[in-house]
Amino acid sequence: xxxGIKSIDRINRVSSRFSMKVYxxxxxxxxxxxxxxxxxxxxxHPNDIVxxxxxxTGDQQSFMGYDDLGRSLFDRLMVGAYTSFMVTxxxxxxxxxxxxxxxxxxxxxxxxxxxxxxxxxxxxxxxxGILLAIALAGLMGPGITNVIIALSxxxxxxxxxxxxxxxxxxxxxEHVQSAKALGASHTRIIVxxxxxxxxxxxxxxxxxxxxxxxxxxxxxxxxxxGVQAPEASWGSMIRDGTxxxxxxxxxxxxxxxxxxxxxLAVNMLGDAVRDKLDVKGN
Numbered sequence: 608x609x610x611g612i613k614s615i616d617r618i619n620r621v622s623s624r625f626s627m628k629v630y631x632x633x634x635x636x637x638x639x640x641x642x643x644x645x646x647x648x649x650x651x652h653p654n655d656i657v658x659x660x661x662x663x664t665g666d667q668q669s670f671m672g673y674d675d676l677g678r679s680l681f682d683r684l685m686v687g688a689y690t691s692f693m694v695t696x697x698x699x700x701x702x703x704x705x706x707x708x709x710x711x712x713x714x715x716x717x718x719x720x721x722x723x724x725x726x727x728x729x730x731x732x733x734x735x736g737i738l739l740a741i742a743l744a745g746l747m748g749p750g751i752t753n754v755i756i757a758l759s760x761x762x763x764x765x766x767x768x769x770x771x772x773x774x775x776x777x778x779x780x781e782h783v784q785s786a787k788a789l790g791a792s793h794t795r796i797i798v799x800x801x802x803x804x805x806x807x808x809x810x811x812x813x814x815x816x817x818x819x820x821x822x823x824x825x826x827x828x829x830x831x832x833g834v835q836a837p838e839a840s841w842g843s844m845i846r847d848g849t850x851x852x853x854x855x856x857x858x859x860x861x862x863x864x865x866x867x868x869x870x871l872a873v874n875m876l877g878d879a880v881r882d883k884l885d886v887k888g889n
Contacts, residue, residue, distance in 0.1 A: 706766025714774030
């Protein structure tokens with residue numbers, strides 16, 4: 608009886624933590640999405656220079672203040688949110704499709720193909736992801752397209768490794784062996800009997816991957832390898848503000864807090880989804 612009560616209390620605590628994390632995450636990510644969707648319809652002037660307002664704090668035109676060139680931080684924050692969103696989901700989409708496809712085929716086929724893919728994954732895993740992205744972005748040159756390509760080359764490995772491990776465990780189960788015995792094609796087995804069972808871990812990897820790409824994009828822009836001036840990015844805004852940190856801290860605080868909240872919200876959402884899908888792990 609006591610064990611049953613403890614089990615119920617544990618489930619209730621998990622549900623409560625899940626709800627709090629989800630509410631906070633949905634609120635922050637909803638604001639991020641609202642900013643992104645609003646950009647095309649707002650009369651923003653992120654590159655307009657107003658010399659009289661250099662390093663000024665907020666006013667009626669821009670309550671977040673102005674940067675070292677007198678540009679509105681609010682306008683640049685909105686455009687930076689749009690840039691971050693486009694880069695992040697471009698990278699995640701490419702990485703998810705490529706990595707999952709390679710991992711599923713590798714784990715299902717096995718043999719020499721699987722051995723080759725494992726060696727390729729090991730090579731990529733041997734390099735720190737951000738350093739490899741910096742090297743690739745430096746070779747290809749700055750720009751949003753090159754940032755997406757560089758981060759996609761780095762990010763597919765996680766999805767490939769995860770999907771391969773999941774497929775190798777699932778393909779030995781009875782329902783997969785039964786489908787093979789009944790003459791089902793390999794494509795049908797993968798699509799109907801394997802992929803639905805690996806969606807949950809891939810969803811968790813997807814959520815944490817968003818946070819990683821947001822930080823990576825900001826880092827590349829901070830180093831001058833991402834979005835180029837005068838276009839706005841949260842990373843480039845932080846870079847510009849570091850020179851005036853003592854005189855105008857709002858130049859760093861505005862994009863820095865936005866970046867922190869988005870990454871925190873995504874990570875909390877990933878934690879909540881993981882807790883919900885694996886209650887025993889709590």
